[in-house]
Amino acid sequence: MAFREVDVIEVREVLRGWLDGGGLRTVAERAGVDRKTARRHVEAAQGAGLVKGAPLTAVTDELIGAVVKQVRPVRPDGHGPA
Numbered sequence: 001m002a003f004r005e006v007d008v009i010e011v012r013e014v015l016r017g018w019l020d021g022g023g024l025r026t027v028a029e030r031a032g033v034d035r036k037t038a039r040r041h042v043e044a045a046q047g048a049g050l051v052k053g054a055p056l057t058a059v060t061d062e063l064i065g066a067v068v069k070q071v072r073p074v075r076p077d078g079h080g081p082a
Helices: 008-019 024-031 035-047 061-071
Strands: none
Touching (some): 008 024, 008 061, 024 035
């Protein structure tokens, strides 16, 4: 299985679209990701304290860092299997 890096811009766009009232399917299409990926990003953000009615300014670098840390595959040495 190949791993794909988690793009910060992708996470930001998914979270902003979700906070703006978009559904997961719509948000995923706009961000160019799979619906399941968008759901993982939103669930990780909710676990980090993001709520649905929050303003768009709630999507901070710290929140995005927490989401990326949660959804990124575990690779202790920083590289996947070669």
